[in-house]
Amino acid sequence: MIPRTLFQPEHEQFRESVRKFFETHAVPYHAQWEKDGQIDRKLWNKAGEMGFLAPSVPEEYGGMGLDFLYNVVFDEELAKLGLSGPGGMALHNDITVPYLVRNASEAQKQKYLPKCLTGEMIVAIAMTEPGTGSDLQGIKTTAIADGDEYVINGSKTFISNGQQADLVIVVCKTDTNAGAKGISLLLVEAGTPGFEKGTNLEKIGLKAQDTSELFFQDVRVPKENLLGEEGMGFVYLMQELSQERLSIALNAQTGMESILQHTVDYVKERKAFGQPIANFQNTQFKLAQMDAEITAMRVFVDRCTELHVQGKLDAVTASKAKLLASELQGKVVDECLQLHGGYGYMWEYPVARAYADARIQRIYGGTSEVMKIIISRALLAD
Numbered sequence: 081m082i083p084r085t086l087f088q089p090e091h092e093q094f095r096e097s098v099r100k101f102f103e104t105h106a107v108p109y110h111a112q113w114e115k116d117g118q119i120d121r122k123l124w125n126k127a128g129e130m131g132f133l134a135p136s137v138p139e140e141y142g143g144m145g146l147d148f149l150y151n152v153v154f155d156e157e158l159a160k161l162g163l164s165g166p167g168g169m170a171l172h173n174d175i176t177v178p179y180l181v182r183n184a185s186e187a188q189k190q191k192y193l194p195k196c197l198t199g200e201m202i203v204a205i206a207m208t209e210p211g212t213g214s215d216l217q218g219i220k221t222t223a224i225a226d227g228d229e230y231v232i233n234g235s236k237t238f239i240s241n242g243q244q245a246d247l248v249i250v251v252c253k254t255d256t257n258a259g260a261k262g263i264s265l266l267l268v269e270a271g272t273p274g275f276e277k278g279t280n281l282e283k284i285g286l287k288a289q290d291t292s293e294l295f296f297q298d299v300r301v302p303k304e305n306l307l308g309e310e311g312m313g314f315v316y317l318m319q320e321l322s323q324e325r326l327s328i329a330l331n332a333q334t335g336m337e338s339i340l341q342h343t344v345d346y347v348k349e350r351k352a353f354g355q356p357i358a359n360f361q362n363t364q365f366k367l368a369q370m371d372a373e374i375t376a377m378r379v380f381v382d383r384c385t386e387l388h389v390q391g392k393l394d395a396v397t398a399s400k401a402k403l404l405a406s407e408l409q410g411k412v413v414d415e416c417l418q419l420h421g422g423y424g425y426m427w428e429y430p431v432a433r434a435y436a437d438a439r440i441q442r443i444y445g446g447t448s449e450v451m452k453i454i455i456s457r458a459l460l461a462d
Contacts (some may be wrong), residue, residue: 082375086382091149098157101130106163110288117280118243118290119165124199127169134177134196141193148323148389152330159334162430164437165288167331168241172196174327175320176203176241179249179265183308183316188267192247204245206236206294207317216251216317217260221296223252230254230266230306232274232299238444242292243280246270250296251317254310263313267305274299285436321446322395325402326381326388328445332409332438333381336374339434343367343416346431350421363419370412377408396458403451406441413438 087095105126106119113119127133135150137143144150155170177196180189180203195201212218221234232252239248248268255262268275278293308316344367347357357363384401387393413435417424424431442448 082379084378084382086386087149087153091153094150095153095157097130098132098154099160101127101132102157102161102163102166106166107161110163110165113165113288115287117282117287119168119288121244123166124169124202124244126199127166128197128199131197133169133199134173134193136173137177137181137193137197141189142197143193149385151327152385155327155330156334159331160338162335162338162433162437163288164286164433167286168202168244168289170327170331171240172203175324176205176249178320178323179205179307179316182319183265185304187304188307192267195246201246202241202244203247203249204239204241205249205251206239206242207251208236208238210235210237216263216314219251219253219263221250221252222256223250223254223264223266225254225303226300228303229300230303232266232268232296232301234296236294236296238281239292239294240289240444242294243277243290245277248275248294249307250294251313258311260314261311263317264310265307265313265316266301267307268296268299268301272299272301283440285433285439287436318395322393322398323388324445325398325451326384326393328441329381329384329398329401329405332405332441333374333378335434335438336370336409336412337378339413339416339431340367340370340374342430343419346423347419350423352421357419366415366419370415373408374412377405381405396455399446399451399454402445403448403455406438407448409438409441 105123109120131144132154135144135146136148139145151173154173158166158170180192192201196203207216209219209221221232223230223232232250246269250266250268252264252266253262254264274297276295278295281291281293283291347363350357381401384393384397413431417431417435420429420431423429426432
């Protein structure tokens with residue numbers, strides 16, 4: 081494996097703390113959380129006590145103001161352990177809280193960010209709607225101004241952290257005739273009259289991570305709940321998508337590295353026709369091909385991470401990382417499951433859970449097809 085040069089000793093110290101935390105407080109309980117469809121809320125509070133939630137929040141709001149590499153370390157340790165449930169924390173750290181850090185008013189930051197750090201407040205973002213998928217410009221949820229309030233009507237689906245969320249960033253149309261320029265972001269707290277959470281959706285993977293439908297019927301929120309400026313929501317979404325797509329690529333990269341190692345260990349022990357499966361040339365060639373491709377992808381993903389920390393990662397390159405890493409992950413987990421034979425289809429084996437969990441990677445954060453549109457547009461631009 082090519083040595084990684086991204087991290088400093090303090091990042092590795094943080095890594096050790098994160099790993100021990102999840103080995104102690106998550107791994108023993110994860111099977112039950114998969115049955116429950118969500119993690120124990122207490123884990124959020126424990127993570128907050130350890131300083132693992134939103135480490136990049138500035139110090140003036142109670143955070144540590146750390147660089148994105150601490151988020152990377154957190155995400156990688158989750159992926160190594162195959163923990164889908166606490167993946168909601170990665171969403172909180174990498175995707176939702178950064179919207180507040182970047183776009184919230186001073187009053188909003190003072191009100192919400194300290195609670196985001198302790199686990200007292202879980203933040204979700206509600207983009208996807210039943211009929212829109214990746215087409216953010218096609219959303220139907222409206223927020224109509226009425227005096228000093230907005231009145232929100234509409235529904236959202238596939239919302240990660242939706243069940244446990246205390247605060248939801250809702251993507252709305254504040255001007256139905258302005259296209260992308262009519263999109264705004266509004267903050268809606270759980271318990272607001274008219275805001276209802278649907279049932280926890282049953283998925284084929286990520287079973288311990290809560291995912292919900294959300295419904296808004298004449299939900300009234302004060303105008304000070306507007307996140308940033310009216311009509312700038314689409315711009316804000318585009319600004320954050322590069323980090324979201326990089327996070328997905330990082331998860332895919334570490335996940336397939338981990339499952340390859342599980343498979344190497346398995347084929348050394350599992351015997352067929354009187355010898356370990358690892359002795360067969362087919363097994364050796366499959367493993368070698370995967371290892372080579374995974375190594376090449378690691379170099380690219382780490383370079384993208386380096387660029388992002390420097391503020392230089394553009395949307396097209398982030399889309400390439402998300403596309404290539406998630407597609408390779410799908411290929412790798414499928415090959416690894418095949419090498420496990422029938423046991424690979426059993427939920428108790430990590431490769432089975434990895435197979436189910438990996439499938440969404442090519443869908444959320446923008447489908448592979450959308451990534452190709454973004455890349456091709458840049459390629460063909462005059």
